[in-house]
Amino acid sequence: MQSQTTTTTTPPPFQFPREYSFPPFFTRQHNLTTHHAQLTKWASLVLSYCRHHRLYKLTLSDSSASQFPLFYNAKINRRLGISDIREVVEFLRRDGRAEWVGGSDSNNKEDGGEGGDVVWIYWRTPEEWAAVIEGWVESTAQRGSVLTLYELREGDGARGAEFHGIEPELLQKALGVLVKRGKAQIFGNEDSQGVKFF
């Protein structure tokens, strides 16, 4: 799922919350209040898991999700069903924390990508990423300078920055936010895009 793995030392294992070892957590609860509590727990688990592993997208096909440790606890042999996963994603989406890939560009698909398999998981929303980038530009005094998108993602200058290694498409979205606010301008063509910060 991660495109380029730079020389990152293996991160410490993700600390699953207690409910992850609670078998009924993987079965949809009937009681509405209970179910809501369950969804809330799943939503925060998905976000913290993705944040820990720096996953920007999840693929929700039957085959990939059924072995994915986030949704499958091998130790107690319980897995969250695909329809329940979709429900969690929908819960996140309503909260602005998830978005179907291709879903927001309503011009290409009428059904809004609901049937799609790939979903953005926004442990940081594009707006939040925009703020992070803006803060970084500010603190490194690079206002007025021009950077390529590649430099932002993989460059040495941005090595310590939080957005280092960010998914290119998500970077585009975040910069789009800045462009809309008049804080940045993107130019160049597909392969060699640059951005100027104001």
Place this chain on the structure above:
Amino acid sequence: MSSRKGIGLAAFDRSRLTSAQYATHGSALRSTNAQALETQLSVFRSLLQQFAQTHAKDIRSNPTFRAQFARMCAAIGVDPLASSNHSSDNGGASGSIWAQLLGRSVNDFYFELAVRVVEVCGETRPENGGLIEVRKVRERIVKSRVEGASDITEDDILRAVGTLKPLGSAYSIVRVGSKPYIRSVPKELNTDQSAVLEAVQVLGYVSVSMLMVNLHWARARAQTALEDLEGEGMLWIDKQSEEWEYWSPGFMLESQDPGIPG
């Protein structure tokens, strides 16, 4: 008026003098009086302080002693609530006994604890349907406190729930088996439901056939009790086992998974 002798301008001076003398004497009396009272008060305070100091450990650690001490203070007219002025600087005499020695008054202690109990019940109600073991409440409260805070017991929590009674609140203690629970929803458990909850305490979960074997219930009876409790949100259902299992949400809060079958 003017016919009598001796009444001249000097008389005005004299009367002014006497009234001034009376005034000074009066204020002197007042101040000695106040001083005496103040000494008494400070003696009393220091005695109370001494008592609290020598028994501070007991007051903090021993819940019954804590209650007795509060009762004694109430009897001699010291209102622990009124004297627990946290914001007073350390020079201020009023209330600082409590603030200094106990960090808070005994009643305050229970009221504050009650607030935490209400918070914990509210936080966990969505996942446990408003029924939580007192031990779990204590665990959560202890964990959320800053280190160095005084220890609290389950007994303290029971007492704290007791302080909520005047508010006419729905918080009450129910016993399931041998364990006290706090019920924060107006819902009575029938005997079957209590029996199920008691059975759940053993392994963390229970199934229809387990109830049939162990309690000699008919299937319908077991099913009804379980479904009722699940419907109330007091049990969670796991459909991925061979037979559906009904789990106590309390086991989710357990520190480490002792009850999870391999």
